[in-house]
Amino acid sequence: MIPPESFLLDRTEGTLQSRIQQMVAQGILSGRFRPGERLPSSRKLAQHLGVSRITVTLAYTELVADDYLTARGRSGYYVSDNAPEPPNFTPQPPQASTVNWSARLGSSPPSLGINKPQDWQKYRYNFIYGQSDPSLFDSANWRLCALQALGKKDFDSLTSDQFDQDDPLLIDFITRQTLPRRGILAAPDEVLLTLGAQNALWLTAQLLLAAGKTAVIEDPCYPSIRSIVQATGAEVSAVPVDAEGLPPEAIPGGASVVFTTPSHQCPTTTTMPLSRRRALLDRAEADDFIVVEDDYDFEMTFAGPAAPALKSLDQTGRVIHVGSFSKSIFPGLRLGYLVGPAPFIAAARALRASVLRHPPGHIQRTTAYFLSLGHYDALIRRMSKAYHTRRQTLDAAIALHGLTVAGSNAYGGSSVWMRAPGIDTTALAETLRAKGVLIEPGAPFFASSGRTDLQPSEFYRLAYSSTPTSRISDGIATLAMTIRSAPVLF
Amino acid sequence: MIPPESFLLDRTEGTLQSRIQQMVAQGILSGRFRPGERLPSSRKLAQHLGVSRITVTLAYTELVADDYLTARGRSGYYVSDNAPEPPNFTPQPPQASTVNWSARLGSSPPSLGINKPQDWQKYRYNFIYGQSDPSLFDSANWRLCALQALGKKDFDSLTSDQFDQDDPLLIDFITRQTLPRRGILAAPDEVLLTLGAQNALWLTAQLLLAAGKTAVIEDPCYPSIRSIVQATGAEVSAVPVDAEGLPPEAIPGGASVVFTTPSHQCPTTTTMPLSRRRALLDRAEADDFIVVEDDYDFEMTFAGPAAPALKSLDQTGRVIHVGSFSKSIFPGLRLGYLVGPAPFIAAARALRASVLRHPPGHIQRTTAYFLSLGHYDALIRRMSKAYHTRRQTLDAAIALHGLTVAGSNAYGGSSVWMRAPGIDTTALAETLRAKGVLIEPGAPFFASSGRTDLQPSEFYRLAYSSTPTSRISDGIATLAMTIRSAPVLF
Numbered sequence: 001m002i003p004p005e006s007f008l009l010d011r012t013e014g015t016l017q018s019r020i021q022q023m024v025a026q027g028i029l030s031g032r033f034r035p036g037e038r039l040p041s042s043r044k045l046a047q048h049l050g051v052s053r054i055t056v057t058l059a060y061t062e063l064v065a066d067d068y069l070t071a072r073g074r075s076g077y078y079v080s081d082n083a084p085e086p087p088n089f090t091p092q093p094p095q096a097s098t099v100n101w102s103a104r105l106g107s108s109p110p111s112l113g114i115n116k117p118q119d120w121q122k123y124r125y126n127f128i129y130g131q132s133d134p135s136l137f138d139s140a141n142w143r144l145c146a147l148q149a150l151g152k153k154d155f156d157s158l159t160s161d162q163f164d165q166d167d168p169l170l171i172d173f174i175t176r177q178t179l180p181r182r183g184i185l186a187a188p189d190e191v192l193l194t195l196g197a198q199n200a201l202w203l204t205a206q207l208l209l210a211a212g213k214t215a216v217i218e219d220p221c222y223p224s225i226r227s228i229v230q231a232t233g234a235e236v237s238a239v240p241v242d243a244e245g246l247p248p249e250a251i252p253g254g255a256s257v258v259f260t261t262p263s264h265q266c267p268t269t270t271t272m273p274l275s276r277r278r279a280l281l282d283r284a285e286a287d288d289f290i291v292v293e294d295d296y297d298f299e300m301t302f303a304g305p306a307a308p309a310l311k312s313l314d315q316t317g318r319v320i321h322v323g324s325f326s327k328s329i330f331p332g333l334r335l336g337y338l339v340g341p342a343p344f345i346a347a348a349r350a351l352r353a354s355v356l357r358h359p360p361g362h363i364q365r366t367t368a369y370f371l372s373l374g375h376y377d378a379l380i381r382r383m384s385k386a387y388h389t390r391r392q393t394l395d396a397a398i399a400l401h402g403l404t405v406a407g408s409n410a411y412g413g414s415s416v417w418m419r420a421p422g423i424d425t426t427a428l429a430e431t432l433r434a435k436g437v438l439i440e441p442g443a444p445f446f447a448s449s450g451r452t453d454l455q456p457s458e459f460y461r462l463a464y465s466s467t468p469t470s471r472i473s474d475g476i477a478t479l480a481m482t483i484r485s486a487p488v489l490f
Numbered sequence: 491m492i493p494p495e496s497f498l499l500d501r502t503e504g505t506l507q508s509r510i511q512q513m514v515a516q517g518i519l520s521g522r523f524r525p526g527e528r529l530p531s532s533r534k535l536a537q538h539l540g541v542s543r544i545t546v547t548l549a550y551t552e553l554v555a556d557d558y559l560t561a562r563g564r565s566g567y568y569v570s571d572n573a574p575e576p577p578n579f580t581p582q583p584p585q586a587s588t589v590n591w592s593a594r595l596g597s598s599p600p601s602l603g604i605n606k607p608q609d610w611q612k613y614r615y616n617f618i619y620g621q622s623d624p625s626l627f628d629s630a631n632w633r634l635c636a637l638q639a640l641g642k643k644d645f646d647s648l649t650s651d652q653f654d655q656d657d658p659l660l661i662d663f664i665t666r667q668t669l670p671r672r673g674i675l676a677a678p679d680e681v682l683l684t685l686g687a688q689n690a691l692w693l694t695a696q697l698l699l700a701a702g703k704t705a706v707i708e709d710p711c712y713p714s715i716r717s718i719v720q721a722t723g724a725e726v727s728a729v730p731v732d733a734e735g736l737p738p739e740a741i742p743g744g745a746s747v748v749f750t751t752p753s754h755q756c757p758t759t760t761t762m763p764l765s766r767r768r769a770l771l772d773r774a775e776a777d778d779f780i781v782v783e784d785d786y787d788f789e790m791t792f793a794g795p796a797a798p799a800l801k802s803l804d805q806t807g808r809v810i811h812v813g814s815f816s817k818s819i820f821p822g823l824r825l826g827y828l829v830g831p832a833p834f835i836a837a838a839r840a841l842r843a844s845v846l847r848h849p850p851g852h853i854q855r856t857t858a859y860f861l862s863l864g865h866y867d868a869l870i871r872r873m874s875k876a877y878h879t880r881r882q883t884l885d886a887a888i889a890l891h892g893l894t895v896a897g898s899n900a901y902g903g904s905s906v907w908m909r910a911p912g913i914d915t916t917a918l919a920e921t922l923r924a925k926g927v928l929i930e931p932g933a934p935f936f937a938s939s940g941r942t943d944l945q946p947s948e949f950y951r952l953a954y955s956s957t958p959t960s961r962i963s964d965g966i967a968t969l970a971m972t973i974r975s976a977p978v979l980f
Contacts, residue, residue, distance in 0.1 A: 066864050334849070373512060373552075374511065378557055
């Protein structure tokens with residue numbers, strides 16, 4: 001008889017029933033409970049754990065269904081003779097590795113350049129970019145779509161190994177609805193699903209760059225794109241952006257690939273005007289380089305429709321367009337896409353197959369339902385409305401405290417680019433963190449080559465994607481107070 | 491008034507209600523239906539589509555909730571003034587790309603070497619390896635775990651951007667339950683989740699190989715591993731395996747990394763005996779190379795417990811262990827793991843973050859529940875039982891028709907390695923396909939360097955993971971008949 005005291009409800013995840021089920025299964029799998037042993041009666045175990053008897057009975061019934069336990073009439077539940085067997089050998093404690101790993105692994109792998117506390121959700125005033133707000137998310141409909149995608153009808157197609165094709169439902173929606181709204185018409189063989197936008201950028205960099213080629217990135221830019229490009233061995237040229245984004249005339253000769261963020265320059269938030277987009281494409285044709293358009297955040301337009309994508313102006317098939325659902329649905333989703341000429345997409349598909357085969361089928365199909373049933377657009381509208389209010393509150397607080405805006409997009413987005421003259425924002429962020437305020441220091445966005453026209457450490461980013469309106473004013477007040485008492489260095 | 495004739499039920503996916511909802515949402519998103527326009531009455535649309543009126547009403551109600559439609563008392567449903575706006579520009583039809591992509595993309599990307607028809611599920615006698623059998627899968631409990639993982643309590647952690655850590659619940663289960671059953675004790679910082687085993691192998695190859703290094707692979711081997719290793723620029727040495735797997739004494743001097751499949755050699759299915767495992771590890775220490783153990787298919791042991799992993803014998807921390815849930819749960823899941831010394835895992839984590847950030851959180855949490863509630867082990871037992879029966883039927887059919895077995899694992903697995911003396915199995919597979927029988931020709935498993943001791947084209951693989959027992963005998967009879975009438979070439 002296994003004593004009730006063997007069981008201790010120490011986990012906080014899952015329902016009570018599932019926690020009991022887990023305890024019994026793990027006792028059997030680890031060999032603590034052996035075939036033929038009798039479990040405590042549901043009454044005794046319920047009493048010991050302080051839960052209702054029906055909860056224990058339901059857990060036992062589930063375990064019988066999976067053949068961990070057998071029920072013997074009125075005499076109770078026993079560990080089944082067919083229960084999984086524990087290993088019949090004792091695992092060896094691991095030994096210290098005698099391998100010189102630092103020599104083996106060579107140069108340290110690229111840093112993502114992201115400086116974000118793991119526990120950002122615990123901070124009261126969180127102005128970190130790119131995290132979602134669960135209170136805005138339509139989790140009920142997402143759950144329904146996930147269930148529908150797990151239904152019998154869909155199950156076969158989801159569970160098989162689709163290494164060289166994507167979910168046709170999702171591709172159909174992207175080509176017929178999502179891309180036309182960006183001004184883009186693309187055939188299914190011109191679109192590839194990726195593990196988020198970062199994976200799309202990574203695949204593109206691998207295919208188009210190598211030692212001996214030159215990549216142009218914006219300065220400042222999304223830090224991950226810089227490390228991705230550097231890791232290819234290509235020469236990297238960081239071109240300073242101005243109030244209209246990347247200036248085409250500043251692109252050096254001999255560029256192979258230019259990475260740009262025309263919709264909302266990252267991190268300065270500005271939108272590239274149409275004339276400059278045309279000039280960039282003319283330059284691309286003249287110099288025969290490829291333009292990679294990271295179209296992040298385009299949906300968050302609350303004051304007028306989004307401008308068409310750069311890709312929509314592409315007459316010579318030299319723009320690779322990167323989109324993502326991760327920002328607008330939730331970052332943990334990891335689903336994005338590449339749009340480009342068919343030969344490029346075919347190569348990206350083959351590389352993706354080698355690296356990871358394909359994005360999980362269930363994620364693809366759930367997203368397809370969420371989009372096609374209209375929930376996605378409803379979500380975007382709800383988010384845009386909330387962001388609009390937050391932005392107005394933020395703008396007012398910034399004005400009230402006389403903080404300096406370095407870049408801000410009148411039409412939307414989810415962040416503003418700020419400047420604290422003379423202040424080192426990396427140290428500032430540390431001080432603020434102790435006060436429950438999270439901001440993003442600006443230095444990591446800039447190329448290490450150095451800017452002579454400005455002081456990178458003065459800048460910082462304030463995002464409002466996961467900050468409720470009610471907290472913005474207080475958070476900005478604390479920020480302003482802390483800036484006033486910070487040492488002026490430059 | 492939008493006429494009912496605007497609607498045509500042409501899709502086959504989803505419920506009737508969701509199909510109606512999609513039609514309306516897409517009509518609005520594409521600009522065909524404008525704000526203020528009146529929808530057909532539920533009665534008229536139901537009549538036109540031949541569905542019940544309540545189905546149409548439910549679809550309309552959902553669309554009202556998402557603000558696509560508004561209901562105006564008894565006068566019906568109208569396109570909402572707040573409905574998403576269609577793009578206010580006309581997408582340009584794509585132009586032919588003027589870029590010379592074949593020059594840009596350089597050498598064609600690595601082929602996966604997989605020759606599997608897309609529509610393999612439609613064939614009656616499917617002996618292709620690595621596809622799951624939906625009839626064995628516990629989709630009811632998987633769905634429940636997915637729902638639990640999408641519950642409010644879990645939602646926040648799943649949806650955030652966990653770029654540098656994995657789901658603690660899943661890591662806890664793997665380190666405390668899964669790995670000890672393979673004889674391995676590992677700390678959480680010695681385990682990394684990956685997008686399936688292939689992604690684990692890819693990350694390992696990137697970190698440990700480069701031009702100037704030598705990789706050793708088995709000959710024959712899993713074709714993807716060969717292309718992954720070749721793509722790093724390392725020199726590749728393919729070592730012929732024998733009836734006991736990879737012979738350690740045949741490994742050439744100067745190897746940096748050795749990729750091996752000790753549990754079930756892929757594709758010959760043999761298990762490496764303990765003495766040879768010890769010799770391999772001694773050789774690894776003497777020559778200072780790293781051993782990458784692909785521990786695929788170890789769960790499918792139906793005649794005795796699985797042998798401990800090679801990693802469990804590793805005293806010097808030079809074995810990297812690759813495991814996967816994709817084979818046993820379902821291939822579309824894309825979830826595997828790497829086990830190795832902490833410095834290696836840290837580097838792999840950084841590279842993973844750069845390539846794809848992290849596997850989707852929802853997939854991680856669902857798997858954690860499926861494992862910890864005991865459903866996984868129950869599934870493995872059910873699969874092993876079914877595979878055992880199928881294997882007995884297959885062995886009997888092979889013996890009856892006098893076919894030649896080249897390798898077969900007495901303890902389990904999900905395939906046998908076959909030889910058709912004098913026959914080109916690539917042509918044979920084509921002939922068989924027309925008769926509804928799918929087999930895997932052997933040639934792609936072999937290195938192109940050529941074997942003088944055997945004829946690669948004679949071999950083929952027969953898997954029974956997705957073939958019901960009832961079809962095995964007929965399928966093998968057709969195979970045997972086709973082999974008898976095939977031209978003898980060698």
